[in-house]
Amino acid sequence: xxxxxxxxxxxxxxxxxxxxxxxxNASLGEMYNQLNPMGINIPNGFALTAKGYRLFxxxxxxxKPLKDLLSSLDTKQYSNLSFIxxxxxNLILSATIPEEIRLEIHFAYQSLxxxxxxxxxxxxxxxxATSEDLPSASFAGQMQSFLNISGESQLVDAIHRCFxxxxxxxxxxxxxxxxxxxxxxxxxxxxxxxxxxxKASSGVAFTIDPDSGFENTIIINGCWGLGENIVQGxxxxxxxxxxxxxxxxxxxxxxxxxxxxxxxxxMIYSEKxxxxxxxxxxxxxxxxxxxxxxxxxxxxxxIQLSQWCYTIEKHYKKAMDIEWAKDGLNNQLYIVQARxxxxxxxxxxxxxxxxxxxxxxxxxTQGIALGDKIASGKARILNNPQEGHLLQNGEIIVTDLTxxxxxxxxxxxxxxxxxxxxxxxHAAIVARELGTVAVVGCGNATSAIKNGQEITVSCAExxxxxIYDGILxxxxxxxxxxxxxxxRTDPMLILADPERAFELSHYxxxxxxxxxxxxxxxxxxxxxxxxxxEPEKITDEKVVSQIAELTKxxxxxxxxxxxxxxxxxxxxxxxxxPKDVIVRMSDFKxxxxxxxxxxxxxxxxEENPMIGFRGASRYYSDFYRKGFALECEAxxxxxxxxxxxxxxxxxxxxxxxxxxxxxxxxxxxxxLVQGINELEVYVMIEIPSNVLMxxxxxxxxxxxxxxxxxxTQLTLGLDRDxxxxxxxxxxxxxxxKALIKETIRVAKRFKIKVGLCxxxxxxxxxxxxxxxxxxxxSISFNPDALIKGIENIxxxxxxxxxxxxx
Numbered sequence: 001x002x003x004x005x006x007x008x009x010x011x012x013x014x015x016x017x018x019x020x021x022x023x024x025n026a027s028l029g030e031m032y033n034q035l036n037p038m039g040i041n042i043p044n045g046f047a048l049t050a051k052g053y054r055l056f057x058x059x060x061x062x063x064k065p066l067k068d069l070l071s072s073l074d075t076k077q078y079s080n081l082s083f084i085x086x087x088x089x090n091l092i093l094s095a096t097i098p099e100e101i102r103l104e105i106h107f108a109y110q111s112l113x114x115x116x117x118x119x120x121x122x123x124x125x126x127x128x129a130t131s132e133d134l135p136s137a138s139f140a141g142q143m144q145s146f147l148n149i150s151g152e153s154q155l156v157d158a159i160h161r162c163f164x165x166x167x168x169x170x171x172x173x174x175x176x177x178x179x180x181x182x183x184x185x186x187x188x189x190x191x192x193x194x195x196x197x198x199k200a201s202s203g204v205a206f207t208i209d210p211d212s213g214f215e216n217t218i219i220i221n222g223c224w225g226l227g228e229n230i231v232q233g234x235x236x237x238x239x240x241x242x243x244x245x246x247x248x249x250x251x252x253x254x255x256x257x258x259x260x261x262x263x264x265x266x267m268i269y270s271e272k273x274x275x276x277x278x279x280x281x282x283x284x285x286x287x288x289x290x291x292x293x294x295x296x297x298x299x300x301x302x303i304q305l306s307q308w309c310y311t312i313e314k315h316y317k318k319a320m321d322i323e324w325a326k327d328g329l330n331n332q333l334y335i336v337q338a339r340x341x342x343x344x345x346x347x348x349x350x351x352x353x354x355x356x357x358x359x360x361x362x363x364x365t366q367g368i369a370l371g372d373k374i375a376s377g378k379a380r381i382l383n384n385p386q387e388g389h390l391l392q393n394g395e396i397i398v399t400d401l402t403x404x405x406x407x408x409x410x411x412x413x414x415x416x417x418x419x420x421x422x423x424x425x426h427a428a429i430v431a432r433e434l435g436t437v438a439v440v441g442c443g444n445a446t447s448a449i450k451n452g453q454e455i456t457v458s459c460a461e462x463x464x465x466x467i468y469d470g471i472l473x474x475x476x477x478x479x480x481x482x483x484x485x486x487x488r489t490d491p492m493l494i495l496a497d498p499e500r501a502f503e504l505s506h507y508x509x510x511x512x513x514x515x516x517x518x519x520x521x522x523x524x525x526x527x528x529x530x531x532x533x534e535p536e537k538i539t540d541e542k543v544v545s546q547i548a549e550l551t552k553x554x555x556x557x558x559x560x561x562x563x564x565x566x567x568x569x570x571x572x573x574x575x576x577x578p579k580d581v582i583v584r585m586s587d588f589k590x591x592x593x594x595x596x597x598x599x600x601x602x603x604x605x606e607e608n609p610m611i612g613f614r615g616a617s618r619y620y621s622d623f624y625r626k627g628f629a630l631e632c633e634a635x636x637x638x639x640x641x642x643x644x645x646x647x648x649x650x651x652x653x654x655x656x657x658x659x660x661x662x663x664x665x666x667x668x669x670x671x672l673v674q675g676i677n678e679l680e681v682y683v684m685i686e687i688p689s690n691v692l693m694x695x696x697x698x699x700x701x702x703x704x705x706x707x708x709x710x711x712t713q714l715t716l717g718l719d720r721d722x723x724x725x726x727x728x729x730x731x732x733x734x735x736x737k738a739l740i741k742e743t744i745r746v747a748k749r750f751k752i753k754v755g756l757c758x759x760x761x762x763x764x765x766x767x768x769x770x771x772x773x774x775x776x777x778s779i780s781f782n783p784d785a786l787i788k789g790i791e792n793i794x795x796x797x798x799x800x801x802x803x804x805x806x
Contacts, residue, residue: 006052006101007108010045015316021047021188022128027338028190035315040308041334044115045123045192046108048159050130052101053186056163060095066167075176078408081169088167097160105159109152112193122194122269123149124336125158127165130186144168147226148194148269148281155191162189170407177411195336198268198282199328201296202227203237204424205309208319208341210432211370211423211463214502215319216574217256218242218306221424222296224287225266227323233401233421233428234284236261236441238296242306243574243642252643255302256574257567260295260553261422263287293553297326305333312338342433352506354477355460356784361468364449367417367442369458369465370428372503375415375437376456376471379449385409396457398449402427410434415457417445417467439465463499479787481508487793489771490778492580493786494757497523498568501575504783508790511579512572513705513780514650514757517586517631520568522596525561526550529627531598532557538598546597558630565634566642573644580646582682582705585631587652589614610719615653615684620662632670639677650682650705655689657696664700674702682753686710691739698750705780706743708758712736731760731767744774753777762789769796 013021013029021029025047032042057063069088074080113121126145144165146158165171166187175185195202203222208215221230221237229235241257270283297305305324312335313320323337355374380395382388388409391397397413399406401420410416410430415437418427422441431438437457442448442465449455449467456472459465492513493504498520521529527547531538535557538544551557573581589609593599602623606612618624638644649672654660660683664674667681674681683690683697686707690697698704708731713720715736718728730736740756747754755778761768762785771779772793781789 002107002111004104004108006049006055007104008047008049009108009111010042010047013047019130020049020051021190022050022130023339024126024128024337025188025190026128028192031312031315031335031338035308035312035335038311040311041332043193043195043334043336044112045190046112047128047191048101048105048189050186050188052104053163053188055101056095056097059098062091062095065091070172073172073176078173081173081408085167085169085172088172089164092160092164092167097156102156105156106152109155109191112191116193120151122196123155124190124192124194125149125155125162126190126192126337127162128188128190129166130188146281147228148198150281154281159189159191163187168404170404173408192336195325195334196327196329197227197325198225200326200331201225202323202325202336203230203296205305205322205324206319206341206424207309207313207322209502210341210428212372212502212506214505214575216244216577217502218244218247218309219423220297220302220305220309220324221261221422223261223263223266224291224296225268225285226282227325228282229265229267229284230422230424231426232403233418233425233440235264235287235422236420237263237422237424239422240297240302240306241571242302243570243577244306244310245574245577246643247303247306247310249643253299253303253641254306255299256570256642258295258299258302260293263292263296266291301326301333308333308335316340352479352481354479354784355458356475356477357456357458357460358473358475361456361470361472364455364467364469365417365442365445366464366466367439367445368421368423368428369461369463370423370431370438370440371435372460373437374456374458374460374474377414377454379417379451379453379455380413381446381449381451382409396455398445398451400446401425402430406430410436415439417442417449417457419443419445439467442467462497481506484508484787484790485794486510487790487797489776489793489797490755491786491790491793492755492778492780494780494782495572498571500783501572505575507783507786509576509579509786510778511576511646512581513755513778515569515572515581515583517565517569517584518588518592520565521586521588522592524568525564526597527561528593528596528599528602529561529630530602530624531596532561533626533630534602537601539601543598550597561630562633562637565631566637569634569638569647570642570644573638573642573647576646577644578646580648581644582648582650582703583635584650584652584684585619585628587615611714616651616659616663617653617655619651620659620666625666628666629670632667632672636671639679640671645678648680648682648703650684651701652684652707653686653710654683654697655687657693657700660697660700684710685743687714688739691743694743694746695750698746698752701752703753704743704747704755706740706754706756706758708736708740708756708760711739715739731758732764737770740771741774744771744776747777748775755780759785761792762786765792765795768792769799772796772800 010029010032015030017026036042073084124147149158205220220240223235223237230237238261239259243254243256246252247254265284266287267284319341321341325334325336378395379398380391381398385405393412394414396415398417418440454471456468490510492511494514495512496516496519551560554560590603590606590613591609594603619628680702682703683701684707685704718725757780761779
């Protein structure tokens with residue numbers, strides 16, 4: 001290899017080379033040398049070093065003019081930022097690259113072409129600042145990259161433009177905000193063999209959930225063509241969620257969830273001559289509808305890519321933000337960039353601020369929530385960053401999409417709302433780093449929200465970010481979980497929304513004592529299961545069209561129900577793995593089932609659905625047997641295909657022992673057999689008959705879960721929804737407590753687990769003390785009541801201990 005002064009090939013670079021080639025190139029060299037031999041495809045390339053840039057600056061006498069310019073920057077209001085940036089860029093633009101550097105670029109490019117077996121190689125040219133991609137700063141999108149660069153003329157032009165991009169307005173301000181020296185940062189330029197993803201797909205991956213910081217998942221986004229569309233937020237990408245703990249097990253499918261994005265545009269190579277500018281080498285085209293409805297990777301490719309990402313994470317010993325590409329000519333996957341994930345690296349996961357809305361308003365629009373905070377203020381609709389001066393400090397940006405030119409403006413906003421973009425778009429990345437409330441991918445934000453309108457932006461309600469009309473009230477509570485002692489009695493969670501599972505997994509807990517299946521069915525699936533089993537009974541064309549739209553891509557619509565329900569449960573099971581997650585089979589009342597799409601064609605009209613056709617009685621009935629079979633298929637998929645054996649199943653509203661036997665028989669017919677693959681089936685104790693026959697139920701089931709709400713209303717003979725008799729509703733009633741006490745006693749005698757789900761142990765310290773005194777194994781709380789509930793359990797256990805010692 002030629003002896004270069006200003007060029008280093010990837011095989012000469014490692015992670016210790018940041019000072020010479022910047023973080024991006026150092027990481028590429030590290031992976032090329034250390035991970036390429038392990039089977040991870042890294043395209044070859046070379047870097048023009050920071051030494052070369054400094055020679056360029058010195059040879060053109062730029063150091064003093066640049067230093068003087070930057071010294072005159074208004075670092076408080078940045079009033080002259082645009083003027084300073086433009087002057088600096090013009091200085092770089094008017095300079096010339098020294099001949100000795102041009103010669104080295106020539107020889108290095110020729111050498112790379114020869115290594116790749118071609119005369120003229122298409123390359124990607126990427127800026128890499130010498131302080132870039134440090135754990136404290138991402139520099140995401142601050143400097144430019146150029147794709148599909150062909151020939152030496154375009155290559156030199158692209159390198160020159162990379163030098164210029166060191167002085168964009170956004171890059172100047174970002175460096176000042178991050179505390180880097182004014183001229184201390186240099187730039188290296190990476191030249192890498194171009195992967196022909198214009199003929200296939202590309203995207204990004206995080207080895208941590210970028211919103212919650214949950215560490216056991218890999219999030220992959222993909223689109224057709226070049227990946228710039230994802231970073232720029234111009235498309236809604238495909239998304240896959242992969243579970244690390246079972247990633248290497250060939251017996252199980254580690255893909256927890258997948259979502260087919262619209263992928264509205266496809267960025268491809270433009271047909272330009274080699275003499276054209278480096279800025280004219282790519283073009284964005286509309287994606288054909290057929291391709292929009294196809295996933296940009298196969299499941300097997302997702303798993304392979306995830307394994308590579310996990311290997312990269314283990315090599316660097318930290319969460320990583322990774323760019324990938326698939327070559328459409330050879331159908332091979334490649335890693336084209338990797339840098340440390342910066343947001344959760346700095347976060348203290350033990351101290352959490354918990355936001356909660358105290359009131360609700362009219363919903364204007366909704367999209368993908370980033371983080372879990374709330375903000376409110378005046379909306380400022382901006383069409384482009386040039387209108388940034390219209391934004392007053394603390395207002396909310398509402399726009400179509402953002403790019404790095406928006407960065408100085410976004411810092412002044414209390415929240416950011418975009419029409420376009422996914423969880424890995426530019427707006428999402430910057431909002432996380434700034435800690436700013438953001439909702440992306442709303443679709444219609446700029447039309448649904450009026451300029452100057454007062455709005456509230458809530459990301460505290462799961463993965464769905466909701467924009468409300470008006471200024472709403474909310475609470476913020478800070479909890480330092482590291483200071484909270486865990487009691488002997490297991491505190492567990494009651495969970496409905498799977499989208500909150502990763503966030504809630506950071507709370508002190510011993511698993512999920514009750515996962516309500518109904519939420520996933522009504523919010524994600526939306527269709528009555530029998531409407532998918534017996535579609536011929538639906539005569540309304542509007543309903544038929546709704547079902548067809550939701551189930552598009554499925555040859556058999558029943559698989560839509562199975563997949564979506566399995567995904568919802570799998571996310572919760574993965575979030576709390578290997579702790580128990582007890583999933584209650586569906587417990588809709590007939591009037592609630594009727595509200596699902598197509599439900600009115602199947603559900604009876606009952607006078608009192610609360611004590612009507614619900615729970616266990618539906619499962620083995622000729623009426624609902626087909627629907628229950630779909631629920632069982634979904635649970636079988638979670639446990640047997642995904643390997644999440646921490647999922648236990650629970651039967652609600654089981655009135656008689658015979659009914660319990662019928663349900664277990666029906667489950668076995670559908671492949672869910674107690675004891676096989678460690679399957680445990682619990683029963684809810686919520687009817688007095690459950691307690692009176694507790695010995696027989698204990699012989700049949702593996703555990704009890706006391707549903708204190710239903711047990712109280714059925715013991716006292718009152719409607720818990722009736723305001724007229726609400727004053728009588730109390731779990732503290734002696735009759736209710738007697739039944740609870742007997743349930744715990746029977747469970748202890750039969751050596752099966754017993755828990756309780758309800759609000760009372762967090763609201764009433766004396767009720768928590770009663771349960772602990774009786775020796776209950778676990779108490780499950782709603783998330784907002786968990787901390788208070790744990791404190792009540794701890795106090796109860798301390799009082800018992802003091803009593804024993806007296």
